[in-house]
Amino acid sequence: MPAAMTLALLLSVLVGMGASGASNGRELVVMAEEGHLTAWLEIEALSRAFEHEHPGLSVRCLPLGGAAGSQDKPKFLIAGGVPLDLLRIDVTELAAYAGEGALVDLAPYFAADPSWDERAYFPAVLGALHGPRGELWGLPSTFTPYVMYVNLDRLSELGLARPASDWTWHDFRALARRATTDDDGDGRTDRYGVSLTQWLQAVCPWIWQAGGELIDSKGERARMGEPEFVESMRFLHALLHEDKVASFDASFANQLTQGLFQGGKALFYGPVGYWETYRFRSIERFRWDVVQLPRGKRAATSVAMTVYVVPRTAREPELAYEFLRRLAGPEYQRMLARIGNGVPGLIAAAESADFLKPEVAPESEQVFLDVLREARLQPPVANWRKIESLVQAELEGILLQPDCDVPAACARMAAKTDEYLARERERGGRARLPRGALELAVGGALLGLLALFLVKRGARPAARERRRERAALALLVPWASGFVLFLLGPALVALVLALCEWSPLRPLDDVRWAGLDNLARLGGDATFASSLGATALYAALCVPLGLALAFGLALLLRRESRATSLVRTACYLPAIVAPVIVAALWRLALDAEHGPVNECLRALGLGAPAWLRDPAWVVPSFVLVSLWSVGAQMLVFVAALQALDPALEEAARVDGAGPLARHWHVVLPQLGPVLLFNLLTGLVAAAQIFAQPYVMTQGGPGDASRFLVLYVYESAFQHFDVGYACALAWVLFAALAAACGLLFVGTRRFVHYRGRSA
Amino acid sequence: MRILRALVLVAVAALFALPLWFVLSASLHKEGAGLGLGALAPPADPQWHNYALALERMGGFARFLANTLLVTVLSILGQCFTCSLAGYAFARLSFRGRDALFVCVLAAMMLPDQTSALPRFLLFRTLGLVDSYWPLVLPTVLGGAPFFIFLFRQYFLSLPAELDEAARMDGCSAWQAYWRVFLPLARPMLATVALITFLATWNDFWAPLVYVLSPEKRTLTLALASFQRTFDTSVELLMAASAVILAPCVLVYFLAQRLFLRGIRVAASKG
Structure with missing residues (x-):
């Protein structure tokens, strides 16, 4: 019966597949949301107009949203070959997309288009969209150079003049010193000279101003160990830890709280882009403006930008090109300028009143256009995200740790990056996996496992027994078919991929054979070592503490009454809330400067750790979050306690055992199986922690919270290194299975089952 | 002893329910009120229409x-x-x-x-x-x-x-x-x-x-x-x-x- 139903279900899916697969008419699929309601309505209107001009065509706009993970969705679609005609991506990912052959070169379309005039766009911006062989990958949406925000009222309060456009590091440092004050005399700085930004793109201007470089122009050698680079790092380190005139703005990492600058507690804020003007326009307490970044040996700044591109999965590249021209055209670009999305790439739109907006702050929007002369984009290397992740750990060490050895940290950055670049060069030489080999290997492995099962399961019984056996196995068909299709099969694919090298931006038939290279890399990968360490530390803290807390609460709430039932519901609440919401709430609560947790600690006169920003505290922070979601484990304990025979406890009480002795000698031993159950499920959950660090810290500071599953995810979707991600995942699986097996065997002596053994 | 137990129960419930309270309380504040500790205090004039607006x-x-x-x-x-x-x-x-x-x-x-x-x-x-x-x-x-x-x-x-x-x-x-x-x-x-x-x-x-x-x-x-x-x-x-x-x-x-x-x-x- 279930076997027949499973078959029917699979058949109906296959039939439904044929029906849905055949879509009639031409379709243009656009994924170019700007993260703004007005823009979304505008792009919808544009689509309808476009449909009107092209009878028989329908334009489908897919929403993307601003939530965590959205930027990785296109990679799934491209990997799967889902038709997608137009895409908006961040320019930091452009080189990776283009390098993997995931984009259509639009140069021929531009060449054939008489209306195309490249002088209409900022040359610096358009330059970033050119490939090495004359390709043109797309057009800019909006961009922003990095500038410095300044609190004008604070400046005049200190009797200081507004910095000139050619001010220097020296001027900057002097102003920052003047503006750092301890207003209430409690020995803690209340107002800072500068609130610094700390992601790589925002640090680049300092490096370039000092004459340093990240990588040489060919993308072959890291230049982070060179004196100029080190000098820029020393400068930032000195601002933070010698002069102590700088802090970090919580606002970028945590949009829910007011940052230092917004709270009037920093004279400068930056280097940062145009996007902050949107939030800062609600500031009423003081006047503010933007200024050029101070210059070092030379003037330089970096640029953040989003661009429209046509992915290789486009079915209508010609129409996509036409639509892309609309999005980068005057009307849409002026609308983007009006809503404050950034600086439009189209010169006419940027120089119009729509962008310069004389009536609203900042007064000097022109600065964003002026600094374009000295603006630079990232080096055109294969994968900026990967470089960023390699460098970020050391960078945060320099910025956050007072006793950091800056030159040594820079040398480590260079070594890591060199190793990565060498691996990239090697890549082209690998042999392609023959077509169908992947499917064959997985199919073969599945058949092999089935054969193994059939051979090993024991001697053939009598005919009547066999009939009963068949009936039993039939009941397992729904489970088994799903197990093979959705778990074992994909896991085996991952196992084969662990021996290969593949980027999700390439088609699946372009998988290259890497042998055991991915596994060999594990040994020398410092990120892997620290992520293994962080995961182990997290599990070692949160599993026992969670068990203890859950058990304690359960003892408190074991009796059935209206009050306990209410409190139990309250305790279970955190487990009900979606993990993403939980993470967002905790990020707010644990904010080092303004978070309620630290405000309470300070009120109690206790030390207030920087939680998520302190490498030593970040793992304990996640333990805290997990302890708060301990409700489910508690319920299991409550249920187990309620199922106990009260007579045993009563007998112990009559014998004169105190409450402690009763719980230790009578209650606990009876709970052996439940303890083991909670221990194992807790361990599995702890080892797979993902959503919280992904939303709250993205693995930082440094690599301190880059837990294994997070590293797996980043390797696959941000470093485009699926093979390595699969190798990591299988290592995690093996380690976890071994740990669980050991626990199970090791506790056998202490765990007593009543009746039938499990 | 009973009072102590009741106190502990209330404290535990409050600690675990706090974030939910935060969501509720913050949802009733005036638009743009910001989200510091202030959002934990129930607003004097609950903005029920926030809900209608959000759904819309x-x-x-x-x-x-x-x-x-x-x-x-x-x-x-x-x-x-x-x-x-x-x-x-x-x-x-x-x-x-x-x-x-x-x-x-x-x-x-x-x-x-x-x-x-x-x-x-x-x-x-x-x-x-x-x-x-x-x-x-x-x-x-x-x-x-x-x-x-x-x-x-x-x-x-x-x-x-x-x-x-x-x-x-x-x-x-x-x-x-x-x-x-x-x-x-x-x-x-x-x-x-x-x-x-x-x-x-x-x-x-x-x-x-x-x-x-x-x-x-x-x-x-x-x-x-x-x-x-x-x-x-x-x-x-x-x-x-x-x-x-x-x-x-x-x-x-x-x-x-x-x-x-x-x-x-x-x-x-x-x-």
Whole structure:
């Protein structure tokens, strides 16, 4: 019966597949949301107009949203070959997309288009969209150079003049010193000279101003160990830890709280882009403006930008090109300028009143256009995200740790990056996996496992027994078919991929054979070592503490009454809330400067750790979050306690055992199986922690919270290194299975089952 | 002693319920009030229209609710059926290789989901099922969650052996014994599994994010995420929308708490 139903279900899916697969008419699929309601309505209107001009065509706009993970969705679609005609991506990912052959070169379309005039766009911006062989990958949406925000009222309060456009590091440092004050005399700085930004793109201007470089122009050698680079790092380190005139703005990492600058507690804020003007326009307490970044040996700044591109999965590249021209055209670009999305790439739109907006702050929007002369984009290397992740750990060490050895940290950055670049060069030489080999290997492995099962399961019984056996196995068909299709099969694919090298931006038939290279890399990968360490530390803290807390609460709430039932519901609440919401709430609560947790600690006169920003505290922070979601484990304990025979406890009480002795000698031993159950499920959950660090810290500071599953995810979707991600995942699986097996065997002596053994 | 215990209970409840209170309280503040500790204090003039505004801004709340309900109900039915069936077979029937297969169930629990996410996507893509609800529902009907299979197995192990004999005397096949005798007895366990599945599916974000493309097919969490735009989301409205999505979870849990505990109790007592 279930076997027949499973078959029917699979058949109906296959039939439904044929029906849905055949879509009639031409379709243009656009994924170019700007993260703004007005823009979304505008792009919808544009689509309808476009449909009107092209009878028989329908334009489908897919929403993307601003939530965590959205930027990785296109990679799934491209990997799967889902038709997608137009895409908006961040320019930091452009080189990776283009390098993997995931984009259509639009140069021929531009060449054939008489209306195309490249002088209409900022040359610096358009330059970033050119490939090495004359390709043109797309057009800019909006961009922003990095500038410095300044609190004008604070400046005049200190009797200081507004910095000139050619001010220097020296001027900057002097102003920052003047503006750092301890207003209430409690020995803690209340107002800072500068609130610094700390992601790589925002640090680049300092490096370039000092004459340093990240990588040489060919993308072959890291230049982070060179004196100029080190000098820029020393400068930032000195601002933070010698002069102590700088802090970090919580606002970028945590949009829910007011940052230092917004709270009037920093004279400068930056280097940062145009996007902050949107939030800062609600500031009423003081006047503010933007200024050029101070210059070092030379003037330089970096640029953040989003661009429209046509992915290789486009079915209508010609129409996509036409639509892309609309999005980068005057009307849409002026609308983007009006809503404050950034600086439009189209010169006419940027120089119009729509962008310069004389009536609203900042007064000097022109600065964003002026600094374009000295603006630079990232080096055109294969994968900026990967470089960023390699460098970020050391960078945060320099910025956050007072006793950091800056030159040594820079040398480590260079070594890591060199190793990565060498691996990239090697890549082209690998042999392609023959077509169908992947499917064959997985199919073969599945058949092999089935054969193994059939051979090993024991001697053939009598005919009547066999009939009963068949009936039993039939009941397992729904489970088994799903197990093979959705778990074992994909896991085996991952196992084969662990021996290969593949980027999700390439088609699946372009998988290259890497042998055991991915596994060999594990040994020398410092990120892997620290992520293994962080995961182990997290599990070692949160599993026992969670068990203890859950058990304690359960003892408190074991009796059935209206009050306990209410409190139990309250305790279970955190487990009900979606993990993403939980993470967002905790990020707010644990904010080092303004978070309620630290405000309470300070009120109690206790030390207030920087939680998520302190490498030593970040793992304990996640333990805290997990302890708060301990409700489910508690319920299991409550249920187990309620199922106990009260007579045993009563007998112990009559014998004169105190409450402690009763719980230790009578209650606990009876709970052996439940303890083991909670221990194992807790361990599995702890080892797979993902959503919280992904939303709250993205693995930082440094690599301190880059837990294994997070590293797996980043390797696959941000470093485009699926093979390595699969190798990591299988290592995690093996380690976890071994740990669980050991626990199970090791506790056998202490765990007593009543009746039938499990 | 009693007063002390009451105090501890209140403190514990408050500590765990605080964030939810935060969501509620923040959702009723005036737009742009900001979110410091101030949001924890209930507003003097609750802005109930934040809710109407939030739903309107989500664009098609009724439709997203219907989508979410469809996926949730199908997932619950799928999990309950498949997992109870497998749990029954593992607990009450004997066949060669049973223990090896059950180890497979347990091992599946340890496989991080991120490992198989991409290959699974490629599979659904090959089947042409991207941008439908099949990828969200099918793995529950076929396969089921290992954890639930484990729970059902524990539950069925706890039932007396006479049941099988009685069923066999009546001439029931294995399927009939499951359907007529064991499934009806598993009601507390079914409630437990249904509740956990409800919470997981209702709150799930990753699977819809990856598989749903069309705007009109979005589920509530996905709609909430695209509502959460970079520039023009007021936190108050975001909290109001979150509260709307949370409310059914709290309600369902509160109503089902009894059955839920009973289900776990049986499973727990057998370990």
